[in-house]
Amino acid sequence: xxxxxxxxxxxxxxxxxxxxxxxxxxxxxxxxxxxxxxxxxxxxxxxxxxxxxxxxxxxxxxxxxxxxxxxxxxxxxxxxxxxxxxxxxxxxxxxxxxxxxxxxxxxxxxxxxxxxxxxxxxxxxxxxxxxxxxxxxxxxxxxxxxxxxxxxxxxxxxxxxxxxxxxxxxxxxxxxxxxxxxxxxxxxxxxxxxxxxxxxxxxxxxxxxxxxxxxxxxxxxxxxxxxxxxxxxxxxxxxxxxxxxxxxxxxxxxxxxxxxxxxxxxxxxxxxxxxxxxxxxxxxxxxxxxxxxxxxxxxxxxxxxxxxxxxxxxxxxxxxxxxxxxxxxxxxxxxxxxxxxxxxxxxxxxxxxxxxxxxxxxxxxxxxxxxxxxxxxxxxxxxxxxxxxxxxxxxxxxxxxxxxxxxxxxxxxxxxxxxxxxxxxxxxxxxxxxxxxxxxxxxxxxxxxxxxxxxxxxxxxxxxxxxxxxxxxxxxxxxxxxxxxxxxxxxxxxxxxxxxxxxxxxxxxxxxxxxxxxxxxxxxxxxxxxxxxxxxxxxxxxxxxxxxxx
Numbered sequence: 001x002x003x004x005x006x007x008x009x010x011x012x013x014x015x016x017x018x019x020x021x022x023x024x025x026x027x028x029x030x031x032x033x034x035x036x037x038x039x040x041x042x043x044x045x046x047x048x049x050x051x052x053x054x055x056x057x058x059x060x061x062x063x064x065x066x067x068x069x070x071x072x073x074x075x076x077x078x079x080x081x082x083x084x085x086x087x088x089x090x091x092x093x094x095x096x097x098x099x100x101x102x103x104x105x106x107x108x109x110x111x112x113x114x115x116x117x118x119x120x121x122x123x124x125x126x127x128x129x130x131x132x133x134x135x136x137x138x139x140x141x142x143x144x145x146x147x148x149x150x151x152x153x154x155x156x157x158x159x160x161x162x163x164x165x166x167x168x169x170x171x172x173x174x175x176x177x178x179x180x181x182x183x184x185x186x187x188x189x190x191x192x193x194x195x196x197x198x199x200x201x202x203x204x205x206x207x208x209x210x211x212x213x214x215x216x217x218x219x220x221x222x223x224x225x226x227x228x229x230x231x232x233x234x235x236x237x238x239x240x241x242x243x244x245x246x247x248x249x250x251x252x253x254x255x256x257x258x259x260x261x262x263x264x265x266x267x268x269x270x271x272x273x274x275x276x277x278x279x280x281x282x283x284x285x286x287x288x289x290x291x292x293x294x295x296x297x298x299x300x301x302x303x304x305x306x307x308x309x310x311x312x313x314x315x316x317x318x319x320x321x322x323x324x325x326x327x328x329x330x331x332x333x334x335x336x337x338x339x340x341x342x343x344x345x346x347x348x349x350x351x352x353x354x355x356x357x358x359x360x361x362x363x364x365x366x367x368x369x370x371x372x373x374x375x376x377x378x379x380x381x382x383x384x385x386x387x388x389x390x391x392x393x394x395x396x397x398x399x400x401x402x403x404x405x406x407x408x409x410x411x412x413x414x415x416x417x418x419x420x421x422x423x424x425x426x427x428x429x430x431x432x433x434x435x436x437x438x439x440x441x442x443x444x445x446x447x448x449x450x451x452x453x454x455x456x457x458x459x460x461x462x463x464x465x466x467x468x469x470x471x472x473x474x475x476x477x478x479x480x481x482x483x484x485x486x487x488x489x490x491x492x493x494x495x496x497x498x499x500x501x502x503x504x505x506x507x508x509x510x511x512x513x514x515x516x517x518x519x520x521x522x523x524x525x526x527x528x529x530x531x532x533x534x535x536x537x538x539x540x541x542x543x544x545x546x547x548x549x550x
Contacts, residue, residue, distance in 0.1 A: 070206050071204060071205035071206065071274070071277060071282075072274050072276075072278060072281065073274065077268050079217075080264055081204065081217070081268075082214070082220070082221050084218070084265035085194065085218055088157065088258075089226065090225045091255075093226040093230070094161075094229050094251065094254060095161070095164075096350040097229065097375075097379060099117070099351075100114055100354070100495070101355070106243050107175070112492045113176055114491055114492075115489075118488055119488040121183030121186060122480045122481065125191050125484075126478075126480030126481040127477070129195060129473040129474075130476070132149060132191055132195050133199070133471070133473025133474065142272070144200075144275070146195075147269075149193075149195065150262075150265070151266060153189040153190065153192025154192075154262045156189025156192065157193060157258075158255045160183075160185045160186035161254075162251045162252060164179070164186070165247040165251035166251060166252075187480075194476065195473050197218075198472045199472045200271060201458060204269075204278055205278050212395075212458070215454050216391075216395060216451060217391075219450060220387060222390075223387035224387050224391075226379075226386075227383040227384055227387050229250075230383060236250055237369065237371045326470060330523070332471070332474075334519050335457065335459075335523060336475045337478070337516075338456060338516040339456065339478070340478040340479050340482050341515050341516040342516050343450075343479040344483055344486060344508070344512050345415075348483070348504065351487050351490070352490060352501060353505065354375045356501045356505045357375055360501050361374075361426070361427055361432040363432075377436075378435055379439070381439055381443075382439040382442065385447075386440075386446065389444055389448070390447050397448070404455065404520065405520050410448065411445045411448035411449045411513055412445070414441060414444055414445035415449070417445075418438050418439070418443070419438070419445075419505065422442070423506035423507070424502075425438075425502075442509060449513050457475060
């Protein structure tokens with residue numbers, strides 16, 4: 001409990017002037033609450049004594065257990081949002097990890113045709129994503145701006161996902177056309193779900209900390225989805241001997257689970273209500289900070305508003321009313337490049353790893369295990385590590401560093417430690433076991449990168465929620481085109497070459513992480529962007545809390 005600097009115990013009639021009453025600010029960014037346990041006076045010898053104010057200054061009673069929220073999020077809606085991308089993550093987990101292996105080893109498509117299946121999906125996704133973003137920003141229905149796109153996307157994703165892995169009885173050109181068209185349909189639906197889920201976060205809360213929490217939970221469930229895919233694959237690969245049946249079981253099981261989580265999201269996240277609540281409560285919060293009881297907090301808000309007003313220092317400086325105004329913002333391109341690089345590191349690693357394990361470390365199929373168990377076991381160890389970190393340690397890491405640049409630099413170091421040694425591994429049994437150790441280290445670095453890069457997008461958008469889907473869509477375009485072209489080239493020409501695979505798996509993640517860090521550093525120095533403001537605000541708020549608790 002906070003106490004005044006003057007001892008009141010000897011004189012119950014002593015006057016208490018307002019300036020001597022210390023208060024504490026709890027949970028800035030989420031809520032504000034008085035930390036004094038006395039509501040009606042100062043507790044003396046177990047008895048509550050009335051407070052007598054002097055008339056020399058304006059009278060103001062201490063705040064009584066006021067809990068001002070900045071959004072209407074409940075536990076149900078928070079967890080609903082967290083699993084809103086779960087279906088997409090299940091689809092991507094099985095697709096990026098095993099689709100190329102499935103098409104080449106089971107369907108028996110050529111390397112080039114297999115590459116075209118990835119390229120068609122990624123390019124279609126990349127082209128439609130910004131269009132979906134613009135349409136979503138201008139959409140307004142009874143169930144919200146984003147929800148209709150989410151629902152339509154779900155009904156495109158699940159049937160096309162199942163269709164890819166059920167192995168229909170097709171041959172020749174019909175088979176090739178089927179496996180090129182269906183991924184394109186899947187990726188259009190995937191983009192619908194992704195953009196609606198990612199862009200709605202800026203409407204659900206005005207608190208940067210709350211948005212970061214939502215993003216962290218969503219990314220945590222992304223890793224859990226991949227973990228679930230790999231656990232399921234490990235069980236199926238070890239118990240079912242027919243490879244066609246293996247993937248039929250996996251796609252039907254994961255598609256059914258994804259539909260259930262998507263339904264929960266639609267029911268739990270009531271977009272119109274939560275958006276209105278966020279605006280209403282944020283207005284109350286700003287009015288409360290003007291009363292003087294939270295002067296320092298208000299000063300921080302004013303500093304943030306000044307950043308927004310200065311066109312040299314913030315991409316949120318101008319009031320973005322139409323989508324094309326983003327095209328004149330420098331940070332839009334810089335952080336788009338950073339996000340694209342991180343996604344390339346993640347997706348290339350996932351897609352190439354099965355071929356690395358087979359052609360470099362020598363984990364080949366046997367009669368007992370027609371699909372090598374290591375294809376599930378190695379990435380599983382990595383994703384378990386990523387899931388634990390994302391759910392329990394990423395927030396603490398951000399609080400410790402208080403700067404996204406520092407976190408990205410740390411991720412580059414971790415990526416280098418986990419990736420570069422993969423270059424020297426081979427099929428020697430005395431050496432190849434190191435892949436079980438290096439893979440989770442590499443995965444940890446990718447987790448840090450992905451969490452931070454996703455949060456960067458929210459920072460770029462800031463308060464301009466009306467066009468947030470366009471930003472996510474444009475970034476998705478950069479991501480999908482770069483991944484599609486890169487993975488096509490690797491699949492068509494390099495995924496059977498052990499030397500090439502060594503350098504792809506060993507150098508792509510740390511180099512992408514390094515260039516993403518450099519992009520953020522340029523953005524930080526050139527624009528003194530919102531990230532710097534957030535770091536400064538975090539330090540001041542932490543200092544304010546410690547002073548109030550003394």
